[in-house]
Amino acid sequence: MKTPDQIHRVAIVGTGLIGSSWAAFYLARGLTVIATDPAPDAEQKLRHYIDHCWPVLEQLGLSPGASRERLHFTSDLNAAIEKADFVQENGPEREEFKVQLFARMDAVAPADVILASSTSGLAMTAIQRDCAHPGRCVVGHPFNPPHLIPLVEVVGGQATSPDTIESALNFYRRCGKHPIHIKKEIPGHVANRLQAALWREAVHLVNEGVATVSDVDAAVSWGPGLRWGLMGPHLILHLGGGQGGMSHFLDHLAGPFSRWWQDLGSPELTPEVQAKLIAGVNAEAAGRSINELEAERNRLLLGLLKLRRHE
Incomplete structure (x- = not known):
């Protein structure tokens, strides 16, 4: 897996409330964000949300290089993740949807890139089941709103590698989050x-x-x-x-x-x-x-x- 200092481009998959908040957070931490969502008005809503959040993030303190100009948007899922260093998924909270989405992302994302889900209660063991490389799939569940609340719950599935869990914890920690490792899958996490x-x-x-x-x-x-x-x-x-x-x-x-x-x-x-x-x-x-x-x-x-x- 990529080390935290090798992660410069984060793909945000799904730009609803949680995805948009994640995008604002990563931009404030000086990272490049490539966001994707199939909704026709997704980009406009995303940029409006980030503009709304930015003054608060400025008060909290921006990292060197932080800029809204580092936001890129595409409706093409493959284009968003094929050059990403880390993927933060925020799709609908439906198990079968996420199973299919993770299989699609797994087929495109570079092999050393973590695929993290913001799922608030689903088990990664189920989500990763159709992935060819399930070891790099992990839950990275934020608390709302992610651009302000430091907590991230990191939960592995049965096939998730220890290296993935450790790398995810280190990445979130480097970004200023307070990640915790949930050692056992349970509905709703902790x-x-x-x-x-x-x-x-x-x-x-x-x-x-x-x-x-x-x-x-x-x-x-x-x-x-x-x-x-x-x-x-x-x-x-x-x-x-x-x-x-x-x-x-x-x-x-x-x-x-x-x-x-x-x-x-x-x-x-x-x-x-x-x-x-x-x-x-x-x-x-x-x-x-x-x-x-x-x-x-x-x-x-x-x-x-x-x-x-x-x-």
């Missing part, structure tokens, strides 16, 4: 499963009338969410044990936590529950548009990311 677990209980609390949508959100963002932006749940609870650390914490609170787990809800997203959530979110937004909320999120994220740079 971060989305954690997010789903929290949201399940949040929906349950709203549906049971325990708290409003806005108060549940406040309970997270003004409470444990502040700590989670700095450390994960295990390390936070380790601190919660004082000088005794996790051992002391478990001695005192393993019982209560176990009882709370048993009492957690399992709501269903029925039309009635969905209506409650939509009404609650609209009330919490208080007339603010998606663009206004996005700008607020980005402003706060930039502050946190700049703070964490100095760790």
